[in-house]
Amino acid sequence: MRLISMIAVLGLTACMPAPSAQVSKSYTEAGTTGVGLPAMQGFGSVATTGPARSNAEIAHDFLDLEFRMESGRAIPNFSRFEGPITVKLTGDVPPTAPAEMSRLIKRFRAEAGLPVSFAKPGESASITIEFQPRAQMAKVVPMAACFVVPRVQSWAEYKAERNGPKVDWTTMTKREHVAIFAPSDVSPQEVRDCLNEETAQAMGPLNDLYRLTDSVFNDDNFNSVLTGSDMLMLRLHYAPELRNGMNEAEAAKYLPGMLARMNPAGNIASGTFKQIAPRSWIAAVEGTFGPRGGNAARLRSADMMLQIAMAQGWHDARLGFSYYAKGRAMASSDPTQAVAALTEAARVYRSIPGAQVQLAHVDMQLAAIALAAGQPDQAIAFADRSIPVAKRAENASLLATLMLIKAEALENEGRVTEARALRLDTLGWARYGFGSERQVRGRMAEIANLGARGHRG
Known part of the structure; x- marks a missing residue:
């Protein structure tokens, strides 16, 4: 979230x-001539670097991201999608969202090795991203700019199920359908930020940790787009050693070998392991x-x-x-x-x-x-x-x-x-x-x- x-x-x-x-200062060269603002700027390719932490610290972070909810509740079982992952945009889709999602899909494929693509027309998607007016979303979840929910595929379905067990992440052992709800009437940057964080959490870790400085998995919102550390977390999440239904101890025993293979630069002396904030x-x-x-x-x-x-x-x-x-x-x-x-x-x-x-x-x-x-x-x-x-x-x-x-x-x-x-x-x-x-x-x-x-x- x-x-x-x-x-x-x-x-x-x-x-x-x-x-x-x-x-009374004029804020464009046009002054009072009625000429509007110039064209919107955009960004090119993302330049990312790997995490500076040791692999032992990253393993500790991975387990806290994977087996805890933001509320503090434990997640007993590891879960992920199996096979290709498809994405669909629906609702009041902002004009910039398709291009931002396309750019993000390319990053998932290139940097995390994930088989992500847009769903074909009429196809049921793995991840449905539905855009709603912010005021409509605030009536249901006032603190969230955007959020992700399991086992539903529409806003109407979520509202009908939101107080029941169907949307409880802690009961998941496999991901098949997940919905993201994002505001339709916000800036292009906020649209992009929601797509980055929520799509990553729909596929991977569900928790946010305030101790992480190099990640969007942190509710301080300082980082706007997925970092090299985030892409490493997603690569770990889809490593062949892990499987749906694993508990924390079972996943933990594979992490040292996975990290040695994926992040050899992290084979350094470990720092202090940090606990989740109270x-x-x-x-x-x-x-x-x-x-x-x-x-x-x-x-x-x-x-x-x-x-x-x-x-x-x-x-x-x-x-x-x-x-x-x-x-x-x-x-x-x-x-x-x-x-x-x-x-x-x-x-x-x-x-x-x-x-x-x-x-x-x-x-x-x-x-x-x-x-x-x-x-x-x-x-x-x-x-x-x-x-x-x-x-x-x-x-x-x-x-x-x-x-x-x-x-x-x-x-x-x-x-x-x-x-x-x-x-x-x-x-x-x-x-x-x-x-x-x-x-x-x-x-x-x-x-x-x-x-x-x-x-x-």
């Missing part, structure tokens, strides 16, 4: 005033980033995240995420303390191999605070450091936000021509990351308000 919170996008609003009617910390995460509650409630939840992380003695991504959550929650009420928390988050993430995208999210928050504080040079420095990372991570919403912050900072330094050119370069990425023209212009107005505050200050 992918949580509805989109941290790269919504986090920035914590340190912004509401869009102001006083902002439900109290996960509840605090949901309180901090979920759709309900005001700033005070979010700050209390962020404080609880940090208290639990420190009590657990964590030094991994969960501690960094806890500091990030506190900094994000304090950005509007106490920027000084927010910077202190975000600096600690950055310190933690720098100690973790492969956490560059997490650092880019921290930089975005710091850049926004610097812009509002009248420190355009600092805002530019933060943005410049993380723009290449956001592009490599294929995160257009993060990329566009960093570029827009830099453009406002350039303008505040009097570099108006550079600012205008950068703002125009940003618009294609903004269309992919934010979606509608209204959303794009709203985000630009928010960042312009930050720049206006810094300029006045």
